[in-house]
Amino acid sequence: MSIINRRTLLKTGGTFVAGACLPLTNIRLAFADQSQDFTFAYISDSHIQHIKGTKFVRNWDQGLKRAVAEANLMSPKPDFVMYGGDLAQLGTREELDHGFEIMSALKHKTHYVMGEHDYYADLGEYWSSQVGKQYYSFDHKGVHIIVLNSILTDDHWTHERWANGTERMGVMAGLDDPRGSPFMVGAAQRKWLANDLKGVSKDTPIIVFSHSPLQKLFKNWNFWTDDAELVQAILQPFDSVTVFYGHVHQIQYNQIGNITFHSVMATAWPWPYPESYAQAENHMPHLTVPINRADPFFERDATGWQYVDINSGKATVKFSLTENEPRTVGYDAKRGYPLDTKYVSRSKPPQNHY
Numbered sequence: 001m002s003i004i005n006r007r008t009l010l011k012t013g014g015t016f017v018a019g020a021c022l023p024l025t026n027i028r029l030a031f032a033d034q035s036q037d038f039t040f041a042y043i044s045d046s047h048i049q050h051i052k053g054t055k056f057v058r059n060w061d062q063g064l065k066r067a068v069a070e071a072n073l074m075s076p077k078p079d080f081v082m083y084g085g086d087l088a089q090l091g092t093r094e095e096l097d098h099g100f101e102i103m104s105a106l107k108h109k110t111h112y113v114m115g116e117h118d119y120y121a122d123l124g125e126y127w128s129s130q131v132g133k134q135y136y137s138f139d140h141k142g143v144h145i146i147v148l149n150s151i152l153t154d155d156h157w158t159h160e161r162w163a164n165g166t167e168r169m170g171v172m173a174g175l176d177d178p179r180g181s182p183f184m185v186g187a188a189q190r191k192w193l194a195n196d197l198k199g200v201s202k203d204t205p206i207i208v209f210s211h212s213p214l215q216k217l218f219k220n221w222n223f224w225t226d227d228a229e230l231v232q233a234i235l236q237p238f239d240s241v242t243v244f245y246g247h248v249h250q251i252q253y254n255q256i257g258n259i260t261f262h263s264v265m266a267t268a269w270p271w272p273y274p275e276s277y278a279q280a281e282n283h284m285p286h287l288t289v290p291i292n293r294a295d296p297f298f299e300r301d302a303t304g305w306q307y308v309d310i311n312s313g314k315a316t317v318k319f320s321l322t323e324n325e326p327r328t329v330g331y332d333a334k335r336g337y338p339l340d341t342k343y344v345s346r347s348k349p350p351q352n353h354y
């Protein structure tokens, strides 16, 4: 596989994704040793929703089907596909089966992240029976890749408040339902993470996939992970850590210490930015320049895909939005944080954790 430098990438990006006005993320890792290069596709937040019988919400189906079709047409072929969570809307067997059936058309090895919509109907039982582990790690061509289940919450909320799983799922599925509960990675998984990283050298690039942001952005909508600081503390000693997360259905990027954060797009729909909708306090990353959207008459507005080129362990992310302007966010080595190459005020300081 040949190295594509940034200029070539920008010139050819449109060709690469011809017809790919799609909610698909293609991530390309480029290191000094070209044999270590690889790409993978990222698809997230499809929210497959059952109506009744064989009927499902067509628009959400279509978003995932298009992403799968595009992933199969990619050149170079991605080494694998990461699915970022929220495959289902209400976590039913019908929804998960239908989502997995659409995903089964992928010709590539696929890994999954757990989303809250996949989990809270039966606490991940059916999802796990089909997918496997809810958190795990693997090495791929010199990169240590970690998948976390970040949408857990406390036992009391999970086990004692609800008459049944359907009720519990319905509450957690609401974006701003005050009866919901903040997400967390939890003590057991943090212990596993620390142990997993014991044998990893500090200069090994690390990529972490979670569903919720491993940072605290807006609690009212659970753009939030309650033990984010504790997870970050485990990751901070490593030279190059990049966290990709779904759940927020919008572009976000941030830098906290050694950790770079990038959200990925949803195949289903965009969420508004909190400040455009709610008066409540939020801690959206100062670095993020929000995208202009959404036009409700374009069902795919602000869904999209992105292409990430990682040089020396740092990401340049090219966002392509179906009904919106393309965006590029690159890591500025001099400043030590990601910047939008066109829109950001470069005088802005990086955000510290709240």
Ligand SMILES: [Fe+2]
Residues within 6 Å of the ligand: 045, 047, 085, 086, 115, 247, 248, 249, 266
């Ligand atoms: Fe979602």
Ligand SMILES: [Fe+2]
Residues within 6 Å of the ligand: 086, 115, 116, 117, 211, 246, 247, 248
């Ligand atoms: Fe979610």
